[in-house]
Amino acid sequence: MIRSVKGTHDILPDQTWRWRKIESSLHGFMQKYGYQEIRTPAFEKTELFSRGIGEETDIVSKEMYSWTDQGGEKLTLKPELTAPVVRSFIQHNLGSQSSTNRLYYMDTLFRRERPQKGRTRQFHQFGVEVFGSEHPEADAEVIAISYNFFKTLGIDNLTLTLNSIGSDDCRNNYRNELRNYLKPFLSDLTETSQNRFQNNPLRILDTKIEHEKEILKNAPEIGNFLTVDDKSHFEEVKSLLNGLSIPFSIQSQMVRGLDYYTRTTYEISSTALGAQDALCGGGRYDKLVETLGGKPTPAVGFAAGIERLLLALELKPTEFNFESIQIYIIGLTEKVRSNCQVIAQDLRNQGFSVSTDLLRRSLKSLLREANRNSVKVAIIIGDDELANDIVQVKDMETGEQTTVSKNKLTEHLTDLDF
RNA sequence: GUGGGAGUAGCUCAGGUGGUUAGAGUGCCUGGUUGUGGCCCAGGAGGUCGUGGGUUCAAGUCCCAUCUCUCACCCCA
Known part of the structure; x- marks a missing residue:
């Protein structure tokens, strides 16, 4: 891997x-x-x-x-x-x-x-x-x-x-003073501090080593050089x-x-x-x-x-909230599946967030899926619905299911106000 | 670069002193309902036990090496 x-x-x-x-x-x-x-x-x-x-x-x-x-x-x-x-x-x-x-x-x-x-x-x-x-x-x-x-x-x-x-001026002066102060202790300092003594003595002030802290207790303070x-x-x-x-x-x-x-x-x-x-x-x-x-x-x-x-x-x-899909469209047979995609596209154009199944799964597993994704409504379409130009709209919170004619679908969903 | 801790299922973790087909919970899939989710019940899939070597009749377990993750040092955001 x-x-x-x-x-x-x-x-x-x-x-x-x-x-x-x-x-x-x-x-x-x-x-x-x-x-x-x-x-x-x-x-x-x-x-x-x-x-x-x-x-x-x-x-x-x-x-x-x-x-x-x-x-x-x-x-x-x-x-x-x-x-x-x-x-x-x-x-x-x-x-x-x-x-x-x-x-x-x-x-x-x-x-x-x-x-x-x-x-x-x-x-x-x-x-x-x-x-x-x-x-x-x-x-x-x-x-x-x-x-x-x-x-x-x-x-x-x-x-x-x-x-x-x-x-700059202040730091140059201070740098020199600090070097003068530290010079007698040079052999007591760690290797990194000795390097910093050369390159950037101010960084020695940051040390975490106890005996170096002790040495620095009486060191000149930058505040006095401002x-x-x-x-x-x-x-x-x-x-x-x-x-x-x-x-x-x-x-x-x-x-x-x-x-x-x-x-x-x-x-x-x-x-x-x-x-x-x-x-x-x-x-x-x-x-x-x-x-x-x-x-x-x-x-x-x-x-x-x-x-x-x-x-x-x-x-x-x-305070943070995960935004879920609003509508899940479920097609029950091969015949209605392409229809589902069209309805999904229409609803998205109306501003809804819509998802459909890609695995040709059963009604049961699709409702389970809808539930898992905490969608607001499932739209169920079988052969009967297709033949009569209707859909089933199921409110996933209450479980309530209503038959809605296709041309009233947008209106119906808007009224649900989710 | 240095030191401590940890690596077993997708995830969280059990697996005294070596001993048969490596477990649980959770998640996932299916069924319990001819076209109805959550709760419940039943079943299923899923593992090179981090990797390589060694000891042994036998290693998830003991030894060595190595890799990875993690916390800390240093330093920084």
Whole structure:
């Protein structure tokens, strides 16, 4: 048997309606905020990600599905969406068409990680990116969108964690200070931390190793290195969130794994999930557009995992309802079967949802089938009915059956009002 | 990449210390009604016991290897 690839999953008919529910909720929600949808290709040039996300990140260094195509081009299945959206923003010069661009997306991503609860190799995210504003109102709007969307879906136990990692200057200074502080402890650090010491010392702050945490207790804090502008930006974001009644907590050690963030970073998690409890992560990235070759453009955005959202939602499936077929047409003999198809087609044209049998089964098994599919009415046609231009309409809930002449059928079904 | 747990019917799972034709519930099909579903009753189909090797008179059960799923670490959504 050929199975689906590790970390990929089929979404079967008993689940697809959940996905459609999320999808339609999102489109409706984003419209209220005046955001427009953007869709980018499934794969990009590898260079986009190595430059955009950062060569040293886990994603780029070990998780990408990359290959060289027949023309010798190095390509990669999207592991992340901000870089492609930024690429598209630059390529189509969206910045010159309006002063701010509010975009959202929903897409399929690929990362080669070890699967676990809330993590698969092919997965889905939705998110927003706002281009053109350096002001805290943009940060607050983006954060509010993610938080409020989860809220309206009814997810409880939301935790919003907020931090500012400052502008470029601030981080350069801080990086140097952190290196100076850590240098005497270098031999005590794990191998990965020693590598990070070289490439990205901020990530050491994220360590889960006890004795490293101990070392870091007296390390300089990034908050103290924020410039005056960084600080006031952060303060304004916080007060805007307060004004919107969105609760948050500050976590100065929170460093995101992607290199492009500046100033605001945040994460929303839910206790309804397992170890992978982040529903959404995001922040500001004022340098990325420039890094990827565009005009300097401030931007802020987030991405949220749809699988994780579904997991968090799984606990309360009551609001969702499966839509069943309304009418099942049963033909009793070979003579009437072609007639059944015609009637089905007519009724569909009238707007009903109609199904027929494909296995030439008996009346008994067809009623059973109709029952299983919880259809509202069964229409039964035998030779007698055919000869007299009538049909039997059976209400599957009450069991009541009435003889209806064929030309009154639509009228009769409409009156039933199901 | 590292560690824990698990692989027996479509699904959920039983199968002390090896012992005849491997079970249950549920789902599926048929019948109990010449053309009437649900409930009930009866019957039926459905299994390379994850795979390969080994020990043994005998392996679902013991040993080794391997694959897959799953949870966790790392990291992320």
